[in-house]
Amino acid sequence: MKHLLLFTFLAVCAVSASQGYSLYASNPMLNIAHTVKDHAVLKRDLIEDSAQCLKDLHSLFSNFSEVSFKVVDYSGTSINDPGKYYECESDENVTYCAAEMDFSPIVPGIKDVKQGFCIPSSCNNETFMAAYNFLKPFSDFPLPDLTKLSCNGTMEKSTYLYAGYSICGILVLIVIIATIYDIITEPEVENGYHIINDDIQKERGFLGKLLAGFSMKSNYPRLFAPVPEETKMLNGIRVLAMFYVILGHTNAFLPSMSFSVSNNIWFFSNVYFSFSFQFIEGGFFAVDIFFYLSGFLVTYSLMKALNERGKLNLPLVYFHRWWRLTPVVGFMILFSMGIATYAITGPNRYLIASNPDNMNRSCEKWWWTNLLYINNVVPFNPETFEECIGWTWYLANDFQFFLITPIIMFIYKKKKLAGLGIILFLCLASFASIVGITLHFNLSYMDGKYFNYLYVSPWGRITPYLVGQLTALYILHRGKFQVRKVVRSLGMTFGLIIMLVNIYGTYKSNEWGMIQKIFYFTFSRASFCCGLGIITVYFYNGYGGVVKDFLSHDFWTPLARLTFSAYMIHPMVMQIIYVSNASSVTWSPYNVSIDFVGFVVLSYFCALLLYIFVEKPFMNVEKVVLERFQFK
Secondary structure, three states: OHHHHHHHHHHHHHHHHHHHHHHHHHHHHHHHHHHHOOOOOOHHHHHOOOHHHHHHHHHHHHHHOOHHHHHHOOOOOOOOOOHHHHHHHOOOOOEEEEEEEEEEOOOOOOEEEEEEEEEOOOOOHHHHHHHHHHHHHHHHHOEEEEHHHHHOOOOOOOHHHHHHHHHHOOOOOOOOHHHHHHHOOOEEEEEOOEOOOOHHHHHHHHHHHHHOOOOHHHHHHOOOOOOOOOHHHHHHHHHHHHHHHHHHHHHHHOOOOOOOOOOOEEEEEEEEOOOOOHHHHHHHHHHHHHHHHHHHHHHHHHHHHHHHHHHOOHHHHHHHHHHHHHHHHHHHHHHOOOHHHHHHOOHHHHHHHHHHHHHHHHHHHHHHHHHOOOOOOOOOOOOOOOOHHHHHHHHHHHHHHHHHHHHHHHHHHOOOHHHHHHHHHHHHHHHHHHHHHHHHHOOOOHHHHHHHHHHOHHHHHHHHHHHHHHHHHHHHOOOOOOOOOHHHHHHHHOOOOOHHHHHHOOHHHHHOOHHHHHHHHHHHHHHHHHHHHHHHHHHHHHOOOOHOOOOOOOOOHHHOHHHHHHHHHHHHHHHHEEEEEEOOOOOHHHHHHHHHHHHHHHHHHHHHHHHHHHHHHHHHHHHHHHHOOOOO
């Protein structure tokens, strides 16, 4: 066996030598082996006073052994290669290390590369770094700079971890007790749904009602409660939009969040700009669908309330919106800082363990901006993205848009033209700001500055919300009407074409001039939602045939109620799985499809747990408290 390993090792060295510069440059451990083996200058008298790590490296590659083969074979063999993580971890003679390297002195522009090293067990962070830097000048082939090394994958338990476990434990305990309490008091059942009658309510009292609000027995059936028929078709649209978001994030996270980027990243870069790929790239419009639906539903419900009551309790309206979101947001902040960080395994765990604060620094500093829903503008740094749980930029925008909606509805109620004028003014102001910012900063599609200046900003994302408002106002003003079959077929087709043109409009966006960029950045989101608005109007009036029936099916109802929790949890699920990846990944449509289906199932399962233990119970708490103090 030893002779076979020796032959294999020499064969590898021979082939490597024939490949020359590029192979040695991308395989630092093989380069070290070659340096020690072939350089007579590296005699033992030069290193006899050095650390044991360097002595063992010298011994391994001067006198070949089975461990020598493992050290080379288990280490990363190319750029962004974690190596054979599990094999190295399970062998007591060697130690796994994760490194960050700078290849820019060798290959310009290639920085922040991750590499896996399997080194003798006598080595640690400091001694291997010293040995690497000692051997570097003797190498025939340039070695990249070793900027960071972590040979310890153990993370110390933090306060956030214990707090996360404690909160989860308390919530689980409360839900169990509440469910038992609910079973004992046994509310009446009508049409499959639990109805708490007045006698039981009186027996329970205020604290009993609060406790019953956490009951799994009562909360789970609420997922399937019927929704108003006129807006039922929006359930299917909401869920499909959530699927679209997960698809887009799967495609984005696969090549970027693993230990290494996709090992066919150049192929991915070419596919990215192909025409067929623009459907996946268009997943960014899924968020605009959410803004449109929010604007539509908020306007629709507020105007109906105004028409029925003539007034609104504004402080209560704002508090209800804040409370509706905040328990889940607060729980996810704590979860991301504690449990999620420590759930990561694989090579990346080593780099996280060397500086766990990197995972939590943004939340430690900026958590309060998430709870105030200003995290899309604070902190504002056009060069970096420092948000705590960054995907909640959407919630910040949505909450800010909600703040102005009741005021606009009050004005519209008093004077329609004034209300419509405000909406039109906000649209024009958004268009003007996008044009000015694009010109001033010379933005390109989806680059870093575009993301910070336009993608997450309220001035860049408000138009879909305003289109949703206008659609709701039109429906409430016009009511239901009949349209000839040819007209409605043409209208719905036209709306769909508008949406598809915007989705595929990013084709060859890397070749756009300034006029094309300004036009697309300014009008794409609003026009996309105008197409959706046309379709919504026809659906509301009972048209749409099989498509409307499909989107209105009861199947979508529980999934639609889980959408908020699914949006909050799905990036965390992806992060834990992809960051824990122990090998190089290959981007392909098939891999993306398989991962997408898995993430949909996992995300909605986790969303169900989040709904049962956090979202719905705290919605019930608000209801019980408001009823107790008779707020309306």
